Amino acid sequence: MKFSIDEQAKSELMDSLKTANLKFQAVYPGDKPDRQPVHTLYGGANLFSSDSIVKIGSAALKSFHTYAPNFVALAKVLKLEGFEHLPDTLNDIEWLGNYLANASADERKNHPGWLSYNVYQKITKKLETEAVEDFRIDFEDGFGNRPDDEEDATAVHAAKELAEGMRNGTISPFIGIRIKPFTEDLKFRGIRTLDLFLTTLLAETGGKLPDHFIVMLPKVTIPEQVTTLVRFFEIIEKTNGLPHGTLKMETMVEATQIVMDDEGRNPLMRIVRASEGRLLAAHFGTYDYTASCGITAKYQTMAHSVCDFAHHVTKVALSHTGIFISDGATNVMPIGPHRGDNLTFEQLEENKAVVHNGWRIGFNHTMHSLVNGLYQGWDLNPAQLPMRYAATYNFFLSSYDDALYRLKVFVERAAISTLTHDIFDDAATGQGLLNFFLKALNCGAITEEEALATGLTLDEIRSRSFYKILQGRRAAAKA
Known part of the structure; x- marks a missing residue:
């Protein structure tokens, strides 16, 4: 058998290709097996306390059971698969629930009510045990621009509350802080808040950070903003005796310039490289991004086509890098307009209509994200959490x-x-x-x-x- 290339020449060619292949694999190692939270809940730093996560879970569960007292109610609001075959009377609903709870696997699988029953039970359990997967103590949009002394005091207080939550075991599995952006007018404020927060937290905990702690840097447009945060991380780590690389970050895709720069290129990989291995995730900012595209407030929703474009470009840029990608938030809150214990029948019905409409919007937005391969998104209020899980469980179980x-x-x-x-x-x-x-x-x-x-x-x-x-x-x- 004759060959045109000898073994030495073939070996040299393969070695050259190996170098290029390994370089490519280093850039694109593939998706991480690590758990990715299905959502990130943002809350104003001024409102954060050591038991905030517990209170949020209780509020989410109460809202869910108030407006969906059983699995049939949920199925009919969201039009889950098989909803049209489910009963209307409470007695029949109770009987069906008991039947599905005790039926065999085959009987459940073949019943039109099994999907909605299963989704409902999983939502209830989730809200009871781990309603909030990921939380950001927010010093940006959720906090606003306040006097320096007020933000200083809030940074110290929030850090102490987080330390207390760590001791009490009342924080979420993933948690972090969102600072102000490193734009020219806010860069000093962002660094000052982060310095105060981390220094106080590490002093309170003896140099320990919560598990899965992360710093969100919003409105990133150039790699130098990320590089600056990395250099600051190094100072904090050295000063507090933390191993190099301990502090991690995420960024936000919320300006057109992070999707396409002044040379017509997507800059996301340059931003990833600037993080020197510290960047874990990129989150989409629905409302800043649509505003930067000139979309008026009425039409700034997750369903807008400009958002889909940004999502797809981001996925193309970051796929197989191991960077998690998160969608944005629904800004329609499922909260009734009437408060109090002595509401009229009409007021109660209006509350229910408003909440159910908000549920449908949030559910459909999350389903849209999931169908497009985005498995995480933001939430802004406890009342949104039930639909986050409703869509997630419906997507996978169906x-x-x-x-x-x-x-x-x-x-x-x-x-x-x-x-x-x-x-x-x-x-x-x-x-x-x-x-x-x-x-x-x-x-x-x-x-x-x-x-x-x-x-x-x-x-x-x-x-x-x-x-x-x-x-x-x-x-x-x-x-």
């Missing part, structure tokens, strides 16, 4: 059976290709299905048992690499 069947088929085909030494050439689709199950598992939409029904182990699912799963199974078959 697709579970189909995704389960398809992934099982892929796993079986991979096993056959392993035994017959054929090439399994559709791993990209398998990877997409694998990502679906990992995200569904991480957000609590499905249980570990439901994930194992795929035929994969939890370690294989969490490896987040269908290619590595195939390699592992081929290696095991040969052994």
